[in-house]
Amino acid sequence: MRIRAPLLLCLLVGCTLAWDESHFEANIVRPGNFKAGSGVIQSVGAVSGAERTLYRLFVYMDGGLGHQTVDIDNSRFLAGEVVELTNDGRVVRVTGTTLNKAVTRDR
Numbered sequence: 001m002r003i004r005a006p007l008l009l010c011l012l013v014g015c016t017l018a019w020d021e022s023h024f025e026a027n028i029v030r031p032g033n034f035k036a037g038s039g040v041i042q043s044v045g046a047v048s049g050a051e052r053t054l055y056r057l058f059v060y061m062d063g064g065l066g067h068q069t070v071d072i073d074n075s076r077f078l079a080g081e082v083v084e085l086t087n088d089g090r091v092v093r094v095t096g097t098t099l100n101k102a103v104t105r106d107r
Helices: 004-016 097-104
Strands: 025-027 037-048 053-061 066-072 082-085 090-093
Touching: 037 066, 053 082
Parallel strands: none
Antiparallel strands: 025 090, 037 053, 037 082, 053 066, 082 090
């Protein structure tokens, strides 16, 4: 019984790691319509387009900037995650990346 808990924990951690950098960021489809900064995703919704499906993030911004929405090309973001909207039109995940960077540092 004592061996099962650490084994289960290792399995869980192994399943939550991502090796591909594209799991941590997405491109903002209309990059001129947002203010750069960090915030927390409040909700995610699919937006059907003529050629592809986009995903709309409703983000509560830090520093009193209020709420804003951005449309992205990646479905890997969830409500409750901390993200940063960069000046070059990307959404970068901040939540959980510390463990991934520590594990992949030697690669």
